[in-house]
Amino acid sequence: MRVVVTGAAGFIGxxxxxxxxxxxxxxxxxxxxxxxxxxxNIAELARAGIPVTECDLVTGDLAPLADADVVLHLAGRPxxxxxxxxxxxxxxRDNVTATARLLDACAARRPRFVLASSSSVYGDAGRxxxxxxxxxxxxxYARSKSDAEALAQRAAADGLPVVVLRYFSxxxxxxxxxxxxxxxxxxxxxxxxxxxxxxxxxxRSFTFVGDVVDATVRAxxxxxxxxxxxxxxxxxxxxxxxxxxxxxxxxxxxxxxVPKDRAPGDVTRTWAGTDRxxxxxxxxxxxxxxxxxTRQIAWHRARRRG
Ligand SMILES: NC(=O)c1ccc[n+]([C@@H]2O[C@H](COP(=O)([O-])OP(=O)(O)OC[C@H]3O[C@@H](n4cnc5c(N)ncnc54)[C@H](O)[C@@H]3O)[C@@H](O)[C@H]2O)c1
Numbered sequence: 001m002r003v004v005v006t007g008a009a010g011f012i013g014x015x016x017x018x019x020x021x022x023x024x025x026x027x028x029x030x031x032x033x034x035x036x037x038x039x040x041n042i043a044e045l046a047r048a049g050i051p052v053t054e055c056d057l058v059t060g061d062l063a064p065l066a067d068a069d070v071v072l073h074l075a076g077r078p079x080x081x082x083x084x085x086x087x088x089x090x091x092x093r094d095n096v097t098a099t100a101r102l103l104d105a106c107a108a109r110r111p112r113f114v115l116a117s118s119s120s121v122y123g124d125a126g127r128x129x130x131x132x133x134x135x136x137x138x139x140x141y142a143r144s145k146s147d148a149e150a151l152a153q154r155a156a157a158d159g160l161p162v163v164v165l166r167y168f169s170x171x172x173x174x175x176x177x178x179x180x181x182x183x184x185x186x187x188x189x190x191x192x193x194x195x196x197x198x199x200x201x202x203x204r205s206f207t208f209v210g211d212v213v214d215a216t217v218r219a220x221x222x223x224x225x226x227x228x229x230x231x232x233x234x235x236x237x238x239x240x241x242x243x244x245x246x247x248x249x250x251x252x253x254x255x256x257x258v259p260k261d262r263a264p265g266d267v268t269r270t271w272a273g274t275d276r277x278x279x280x281x282x283x284x285x286x287x288x289x290x291x292x293x294t295r296q297i298a299w300h301r302a303r304r305r306g
Contacts, residue, residue, distance in 0.1 A: 004065050
């Protein structure tokens with residue numbers, strides 16, 4: 001397959017581009033340094049023989065990106081906390097405007113199109129969320145993702161074969177520095193406290209990046225009805241405090257933390273119902289938290305050794 005991966009220098013996108021190249025696909029990896037592409041990930045992809053093509057999806061020429069069998073659109077501005085205030089225009093620009101332009105560019109050639117959306121569109125979960133549940137976006141980030149989904153559904157109605165994947169709290173090697181596990185592992189290794197927002201009682205369907213890549217590749221390969229929405233998350237929801245304890249056990253020292261007020265938009269619980277992804281893709285998350293964290297910690301240690 002000829003596959004375009006946007007956001008290829010990001011945390012998830014870099015793993016996805018690498019896995020597709022190893023599987024023998026022709027990968028066009030796209031990202032924009034000016035929008036936050038990680039130089040370390042770009043270097044790692046280069047070592048694997050995958051050059052990253054510079055393109056800001058809001059200003060660049062997107063016609064070449066439509067010339068593919070599949071477009072995996074992961075580029076965007078993630079992060080709930082940072083999407084409030086001054087971060088809101090960036091979330092809209094990189095999640096909504098970029099998606100609108102890319103969908104437009106694909107309208108004529110109609111490659112299969114996979115949109116990376118987020119569990120944050122659900123708001124708080126009292127039980128496992130299913131894809132038909134009413135959405136309740138509670139931050140500018142979550143709203144930008146639900147707006148992008150709406151654009152994708154409009155394109156699907158016009159005949160573009162679109163699949164929407166709602167990723168749940170992804171972790172693993174190369175996790176973004178603003179994300180909780182990255183901060184806590186670095187804090188424990190440095191002995192310097194990291195902020196803990198709220199009391200740690202929030203729980204999440206933490207999902208290992210390898211499982212997310214697997215689901216995304218399956219979605220790219222499987223013919224699905226246009227507009228299909230799928231949750232991509234681990235079905236077990238874990239309290240942040242318990243994950244912190246596990247990190248402490250695995251590292252042999254508890255991560256030092258500084259208490260901070262609960263962040264705006266921070267929901268109490270996310271919880272992935274994954275029956276649809278299992279039924280349509282034959283996918284389920286198989287990596288448990290202990291195994292996944294062990295692999296992330298190994299990455300942090302290797303990075304320090306240089
Ligand atoms: N990491 C998670 O837990 C998680 C959860 C739910 C959804 N998602 C979604 O998955 C996708 C990937 O997330 P991630 O954690 O790898 O984020 P990331 O920030 O590591 O990667 C996103 C990449 O998109 C690029 N980008 C942003 N705006 C761009 C633009 N205008 N043009 C070109 N490139 C642009 C950035 O440079 C970055 O490299 C995002 O869309 C995010 O919203 C992530």
